[in-house]
Amino acid sequence: MSVLAGLTAALSSGSVEIIDLTTPLSSETPILNLPQPFANTVGLSVSPVSNFDDAGPAWAWNDVTVGEHAGTHLDAPVHWITGKDGKSVDQIEPHRLVGPIVVIDKTTEVSADPDFLLEPEHFEQWQSEHGLFPENCWVIFRTGWAARGADAAAFVNADDAGPHTPGVSAAGAKWLAGNASISGFGVETVGIDAGQAGGLDPMFPVHSFLLGADKYGVTSLRNVDRLPVTGATLVVAPLPIVGGTGSPSRVYALVEK
Amino acid sequence: MSVLAGLTAALSSGSVEIIDLTTPLSSETPILNLPQPFANTVGLSVSPVSNFDDAGPAWAWNDVTVGEHAGTHLDAPVHWITGKDGKSVDQIEPHRLVGPIVVIDKTTEVSADPDFLLEPEHFEQWQSEHGLFPENCWVIFRTGWAARGADAAAFVNADDAGPHTPGVSAAGAKWLAGNASISGFGVETVGIDAGQAGGLDPMFPVHSFLLGADKYGVTSLRNVDRLPVTGATLVVAPLPIVGGTGSPSRVYALVEK
Ligand SMILES: Nc1ccccc1C(=O)C(=O)O
Numbered sequence A, B: 001m002s003v004l005a006g007l008t009a010a011l012s013s014g015s016v017e018i019i020d021l022t023t024p025l026s027s028e029t030p031i032l033n034l035p036q037p038f039a040n041t042v043g044l045s046v047s048p049v050s051n052f053d054d055a056g057p058a059w060a061w062n063d064v065t066v067g068e069h070a071g072t073h074l075d076a077p078v079h080w081i082t083g084k085d086g087k088s089v090d091q092i093e094p095h096r097l098v099g100p101i102v103v104i105d106k107t108t109e110v111s112a113d114p115d116f117l118l119e120p121e122h123f124e125q126w127q128s129e130h131g132l133f134p135e136n137c138w139v140i141f142r143t144g145w146a147a148r149g150a151d152a153a154a155f156v157n158a159d160d161a162g163p164h165t166p167g168v169s170a171a172g173a174k175w176l177a178g179n180a181s182i183s184g185f186g187v188e189t190v191g192i193d194a195g196q197a198g199g200l201d202p203m204f205p206v207h208s209f210l211l212g213a214d215k216y217g218v219t220s221l222r223n224v225d226r227l228p229v230t231g232a233t234l235v236v237a238p239l240p241i242v243g244g245t246g247s248p249s250r251v252y253a254l255v256e257k
């Protein structure tokens, strides 16, 4: 049987399942909130075009306004100064957006310390247990953070110093950017960098190193706890906004039973 | 080898390719234009949040406004009066959005008659040549229309009577809606109905019958000429807009060499 006939049969029988990793997109979807003097993006707002009325007797439809970086979204290289001569979201080749998933689970560490940062030794430790990162993979950082998704305050987890959410150290981000197998990095939080990453050097190191190395980020993932550590396939589907710095995205995982 | 390991290997070797069927999304992307007194949706507009300036020294990002039914988009049941108690775009199960592609090629007929409509006998003829439509399939109507994509006037192809673009007759739409194997219907034009479908009975029959039968539409597809008649797999990825009547979508096809 061909690969795709096998996939079709497996989807029909249920032996391969499609898990939706996307956060539902509404005006309630958590978004990043940077401190003054920085400008912030907007969450979703909806404006009706018609609603079974004179403007459209048999149909309802809406226009929407939303940030390129709202909700589950992809960060493209041109989002960051280090990648500004790189690819906009529409220029990323689809084959970089579909690939094997590796899950790095630090749920325990993060529940003890919300500011937990991944370091190079965590990636090396993972590889010594599970093998080298596969070609074109997406590294998904499992933190349990999505469980806070229904409680906006717990999700942002801010105090006077700003948000406290997990991320990657500058050394860890540099390590990821230098690994040729990695296509992208996915997180459960609103951004690919830690809540306190504005104070790291360089500031926002995951953005800085990954987007500068033609690697991509994807955020606000749900259902990461349903993924196996290896063996699942990610499908990241941003809108191909011409010149866009990112896009709200649908993200699916194919998981084999 | 497991199905997904096989898929990963095939993507690496290039024996399975990801073809992007999505129209790039910009202010130039063609959108539907209904006649008075109906209201129309908006195309994409972009508003900068920061651009490597005081509002964001190391980053650029934008907010966007766009219609749920602009560019390559999915039509959800609640878009139409016949489906208004049905699913909004966020409620469609992912397994209905990933499935085998069947291509019905009427490029020749459409080049002779832009108002060409698919009839039940065209579907029956296809099945007598290629077998029954497979479970959970997406029927893609190949018309060659995407070749007009660079020329807005040719793409809309309007005269005093309105747009002249291909579609499906009322009988054809009823036939599709009654076929249990079909998940959705995809087209190269701006809408799943013909340009002249406002004058059919019921008006806009594909919207009316398919969305009323929990089937979905996807529009403005590109690269349909690169699909085999059978054997490819469609991945439709709308944003899960809560309560949304549709969404701009990324659409990929997996094609085996
Ligand atoms: N951390 C940031 C700092 C500045 C701009 C954006 C971000 C994001 O997280 C984002 O890309 O969503």
Ligand SMILES: Nc1ccccc1C(=O)C(=O)O
Pocket: A059, B032, B034, B069, B075, B079, B190, B191, B192, B193, B204, B207
């Ligand atoms: N044909 C229509 C008539 C009324 C409203 C929308 C449409 C669409 O094509 C659409 O869904 O894009």
